Amino acid sequence: FIPDNQFSSSHLETVKLPAGLKEIKYGAFQYSHRLASVVIPDSVTYIHGNAFHYCSSLKDVVLNEGLTEIDYGAFYMCDITSLTIPSTVKRIQNDAFAYNYRLKELNLNEGLECIMHNAFNECDSLTEVVLPSTLTMCYIPFAYCDNLTSLTSNALVPAGTENNCPVSGANMANVVLKVPVWSLDEYKFAPGWSQIPQIVASDYQPENIVISKDFTLRIKESDVDASYRPNVALKWSDVWSYDNQGRWYYERGNLTVAPGAMLNANSFSMFYSPLGQYYDNPDNWDGQREYNTNSLLVQGSMRADNVTITLMNQNSAWQFISFPFDVRMSDIVPVDPNTFWVIREYSGAERANGNMEATWADLDANDVLKAGKGYIMHCYSENGEPAMFQVKADRTSVTRQNIFMSSDNEVMLEEHIAEFEHNSSWNLIGNPYPCYYDIRRTDFTAPVTVWDSYHRNYVAYSPLDDDYVLYPGEAFFVQRPVEKESIVFYADGRQTDRYAREMANARKSAATGRKVYNIVLKGEKTADRTRVVLNEKASMAYEMNCDASKFDAMSRDASQIFTVAGNARMAINERPMGSGIVELGVVIASEGVYTIALKQAGEKKVVLEDRKLGVCTVLSADNEYTFSAVPGEAKGRFFLNFDESATGIDGIGAGQTNKEPAYNTAGVRVEDGQKGLVIKEGKKIVNK
Numbered sequence: 001f002i003p004d005n006q007f008s009s010s011h012l013e014t015v016k017l018p019a020g021l022k023e024i025k026y027g028a029f030q031y032s033h034r035l036a037s038v039v040i041p042d043s044v045t046y047i048h049g050n051a052f053h054y055c056s057s058l059k060d061v062v063l064n065e066g067l068t069e070i071d072y073g074a075f076y077m078c079d080i081t082s083l084t085i086p087s088t089v090k091r092i093q094n095d096a097f098a099y100n101y102r103l104k105e106l107n108l109n110e111g112l113e114c115i116m117h118n119a120f121n122e123c124d125s126l127t128e129v130v131l132p133s134t135l136t137m138c139y140i141p142f143a144y145c146d147n148l149t150s151l152t153s154n155a156l157v158p159a160g161t162e163n164n165c166p167v168s169g170a171n172m173a174n175v176v177l178k179v180p181v182w183s184l185d186e187y188k189f190a191p192g193w194s195q196i197p198q199i200v201a202s203d204y205q206p207e208n209i210v211i212s213k214d215f216t217l218r219i220k221e222s223d224v225d226a227s228y229r230p231n232v233a234l235k236w237s238d239v240w241s242y243d244n245q246g247r248w249y250y251e252r253g254n255l256t257v258a259p260g261a262m263l264n265a266n267s268f269s270m271f272y273s274p275l276g277q278y279y280d281n282p283d284n285w286d287g288q289r290e291y292n293t294n295s296l297l298v299q300g301s302m303r304a305d306n307v308t309i310t311l312m313n314q315n316s317a318w319q320f321i322s323f324p325f326d327v328r329m330s331d332i333v334p335v336d337p338n339t340f341w342v343i344r345e346y347s348g349a350e351r352a353n354g355n356m357e358a359t360w361a362d363l364d365a366n367d368v369l370k371a372g373k374g375y376i377m378h379c380y381s382e383n384g385e386p387a388m389f390q391v392k393a394d395r396t397s398v399t400r401q402n403i404f405m406s407s408d409n410e411v412m413l414e415e416h417i418a419e420f421e422h423n424s425s426w427n428l429i430g431n432p433y434p435c436y437y438d439i440r441r442t443d444f445t446a447p448v449t450v451w452d453s454y455h456r457n458y459v460a461y462s463p464l465d466d467d468y469v470l471y472p473g474e475a476f477f478v479q480r481p482v483e484k485e486s487i488v489f490y491a492d493g494r495q496t497d498r499y500a501r502e503m504a505n506a507r508k509s510a511a512t513g514r515k516v517y518n519i520v521l522k523g524e525k526t527a528d529r530t531r532v533v534l535n536e537k538a539s540m541a542y543e544m545n546c547d548a549s550k551f552d553a554m555s556r557d558a559s560q561i562f563t564v565a566g567n568a569r570m571a572i573n574e575r576p577m578g579s580g581i582v583e584l585g586v587v588i589a590s591e592g593v594y595t596i597a598l599k600q601a602g603e604k605k606v607v608l609e610d611r612k613l614g615v616c617t618v619l620s621a622d623n624e625y626t627f628s629a630v631p632g633e634a635k636g637r638f639f640l641n642f643d644e645s646a647t648g649i650d651g652i653g654a655g656q657t658n659k660e661p662a663y664n665t666a667g668v669r670v671e672d673g674q675k676g677l678v679i680k681e682g683k684k685i686v687n688k
Contacts, residue, residue, distance in 0.1 A: 002028045004048075010035075017041050024051045033057055042066040047074045049093070054078075063089075070096045072116075081125075085109045092119045092141075101125060108132055110208060114238065115141040128152075133206035135159045136237045138192075144169035152178040152202065153187070156209045160239035160251065161192025168195075178202040182219050206230055209265075211253035211294075212237035214496065221262045232263070232304065234270035234294035245499055252292035254435075254496040257406075261300035268304035268403070270294040270434060272473035273312045274319035274377075274453065275386050293472050295435035295496040302404040307393040309434075309473075312386050313379045318554055320451040320475035321377050322430020324405070326397035327369040334379075335388040341379045343369070346428040346477075352416035354423070371399040372411050374428035374475025376451075403434050409489040413480035421542040422549035422568040425480035429487070431470040433494050438501065439463045439470060441493025444484070447548035447572050449477040455527050456555035460548035460571035465516050465533070467500035481545040513537070514574070515602025519619075519640070521561035521586060523594045530561045532582055533574040534602060534642065540565075540575055548572040553587075559594070560587040563640075577642065584608075584638035588629040596638070597624035605643040612637045 001023040007015075009031040015038055017024075023046045029035060030053035037060035040047070044064070049071040052058055058078040063070075065086045072094040080097065082105040091114040097103065098121035106120070106129055114137040120126065121143045128150040129142065138159035142148055148170050153159070158179075167175055172195070179187045181201035187193045205224060209217075209232045234253035241251045253270070257263065273293035311332075313319045321343075334341060343363045350358040360376070369375060379387035393400045409432040418424040431437050439448055440463050449460045450468070458477075461468040470476065478487065495501065515534040520527065530550070538546060542565065550562040550569040563573040564583040573582065588594070598606055598619035606619045610627065612634070617625040 001025055004028065005030070007032060017044070019043060022046070024048060026050055027053060030054060036060065038062070040064055040067060045069075047071060049073055050076065052076075052078060069093070072096060073098070075100065081105070083107070085112060087111050090114065092116065094118055095121060098122065110134055113137065113210075115139070117141070118143050120145065122146075131155065131159070133208040134210050136210060136212040136235065137239060138166050140164045140166055140168045142167045142170065146170060149174045150176055150178070151196070152204075153193075154180065154202075154204055154206050156180050156183050156206050157211055157213060157215050158183070158187050158190035158193050160213070160237060161190070162239075163191040165192050165195035172197055176200060178204075180204055180206055182217075182223065186215075208233065210235060211255045212239070213241075213251045214254045214256075216256045216258050217263060217300075218258045218261050219263055220260060229264060229266035229305070231267045232265045232269070233267075234296065236271065236292060236294075243497065243499075250292060252294055254295040255297070256496065257296075257298040257300045257302050257404075259299045261302075263300075263302045265302070265304040267306040267308070268302075269308040269310065270296060271310045271312060272321070272391075272434075274321060274471070274473070275312045275314045276471070295472060296403065297433075297435045297494050297496055298404050298406040300406065303401050304404070306395075307400060307403055309391040311389040311391050311473075313377060313389070314453065315384055315387055316378075316380050317453060317456070318376050318378050318451070319453060320374060320428075322374045322432075322473055322475040323369060323371060323391065323393075324402040324432055324434055325371050325393040325399040327391055328394050329363055329365050329367050329369070331392040331394065333390045335390065336381055336383075336385075339379055339381045339387050339389075341377065341387065341389075343375050343377045345373070345375050346426070348414055348416045348426040348428075351423050351426055352418035354419070368394065371397075371402055372409075372430055372432050374430045374477075376475075402432070405433065406491065408491050409433065410486050411489065412486045413478065413484065415480055415482075415485075420567065421544060422547070422570075424544065427478050427480060428475055429478065430475040431472060432489055434472050436472065436495045436498050437470045437489065438493045438495065439466070439468050440500075441490045443488040443490070444478070446479060446481055446484070446545045449548055449551060449571065450474065451476075455558060457526070457528050457553045457558045457560060458551040458571065459529055460531070460550075462531075462533075462546075462548075462572060464514070464546075465531075469495070469498050469500050471498070477551070479544040479548075484545075515604065516600055517598065517602055517604075517606060517640075517642075518600035519561060519584065520597045520599045521559060521594060522597065523559055523588075523590070523592050526557065526559045526589060528559060528561045529599070530563055530570070530584070531572045532563060532640065532642075533572065534577055534604070535574050536576045538574045538576055540578060542566075542568055542570075543574065546572070546574040553589075555589075557589050559589045561585070561596070580604075580642040582640040582642070583636070584640060586629075586634040586638060588631050588634065591628075591630045593626060593628050595624045595626050607641040607643065609639040609641060610637060611639065616641075 004026040007029045013034045026048045027050045030050050033056045035055045039062040042064035047070050050073045052075050053073050054077045069091045074096045077099040080100045081102050084107040087109045094117045096119045103123040104125040110132045112132050117139045119141040126145050130152040133154040135155045176198045177196045184201045209230045211234045237251045239251045271294045276293050344360045413427045415425050447460045447462045452459050517532045520529050548571040550571040562569040562585045564585045608617045
């Protein structure tokens, strides 16, 4: 590279830059007023800020392929008359070519994504500019270009403007903005663009359709040439925004193909981001930022000759993945060739046979990941950065176009009979759509078990009780009830964001009489949940259509909580009231202070009994139980006692005594036989 300020204020008239040069650093040639021409070799990828700042005689500039970014003020106040930007350039930064008063001819490249503030400020000789179809950010780059009369934007989706007009300060009455006919109305209402009074439709059919925000495509077959095959890419942008829940994030491309719309594409690409799900956890303050996943929701018709998903995974962590089409292992290619990675598949048959150590098996380079099936993936890179992969659909598979499915999707389930019900017929499957999906919109009522990548633990959700929304490409566990051979994912469960909708759910009425209690274990760096559902129509025995077995965490750092029913550990335990006593199991990963809390409660009061310390605590939204623990499993220590009434003392025994310790309602141990209301063995007793 050429160092900072190396030839600043020099008297050079010409310069020959060497082949192999990678970067031209800050101010390398600034204020070299005699410099008249420069050829940037094709080895240069980055021109730093102010590199040729105020080289007032610099007229001829040749930029070659390979260059990716031109930083702020790089050619500020030069004398350039004609400029062609190479196809490899992605970003032109602030003031990069500002005050080139004699710049008359400007050729911007397809592939350019961002033109930042005042990049061509007061380039007064410009009369016509064509913006490429790939542009996603356009921050007042042509301010005060007084003679600009024709501005063409070939981008189907209006680029972000920060609410500022791209030609702010120019004579608006003379400027005509030409845009693709399919998005004429989009531009007329788009922030910044709408400030241009004259917006007209062009007959240009974009070579590239880049979606970096919410967009609905309404192109009909009759609107385009029969040979039209654009490249469609769903991407992120660097535009900050707020979602409908008030959370900030980088805008991402969500494409909806409207009913009746039709598009045949040459290529289609989008992002799947299990990493985004990691950052989306409520306990993660960092929240969802640039790691958003895209969404594709096809209601009309779409296909593409080539389909690619860019997969972004967290470094050094397991992620659950699934694809809507078959993928050859050899077609999963890391962007960084120094990334180490492995993919494993799950065997429900091995679990049913009791071979727990054989349930996960590594895939090799000759294997094929099947459409709709779930897998786990682990990545490692020494740089610690998220791992990115290019994943191509198997062109020989009939599943290649599944990503564009617009109808209901049926996923078949395997049956594996086991000695114990909680080990029977486990399937690892995936969200079959390339968008978010609300589990309440399937025909399935049995629980699903998902991977909480932030806490590195498993959590079970019920379509009856939870409004859980699957990520695009998210894999999850289900058990196949005897009477169910498949899950039908109804198309109306698709959505383009992760927030559950309010909806009238017929299942809720069927769930009348069921009382849900969520019990949460929390430590300094870990959290887990278990659930008890009291339902007099349920059985004490394990039922695959309503109960969920607890999976062991795959991380040694994850503590777990579950209920114990015979030889089963339960994530969801649906049962009748019975004795009202339910054993809690706890596995502690590291020494520390932990809490057990009640996060969702039915009508009954819940008393937590710690038999090791002889303490009873009434759990409520305002009262949790805190204890210290060392690594290991706490067996027979914690019990939940469900009272028959939340407000009264109906059913309390009178004068009952035994050798077990007694406690008052505040959880303080009292002398056996003390008069009044006491708690023994989780039961309320009145001693007279």
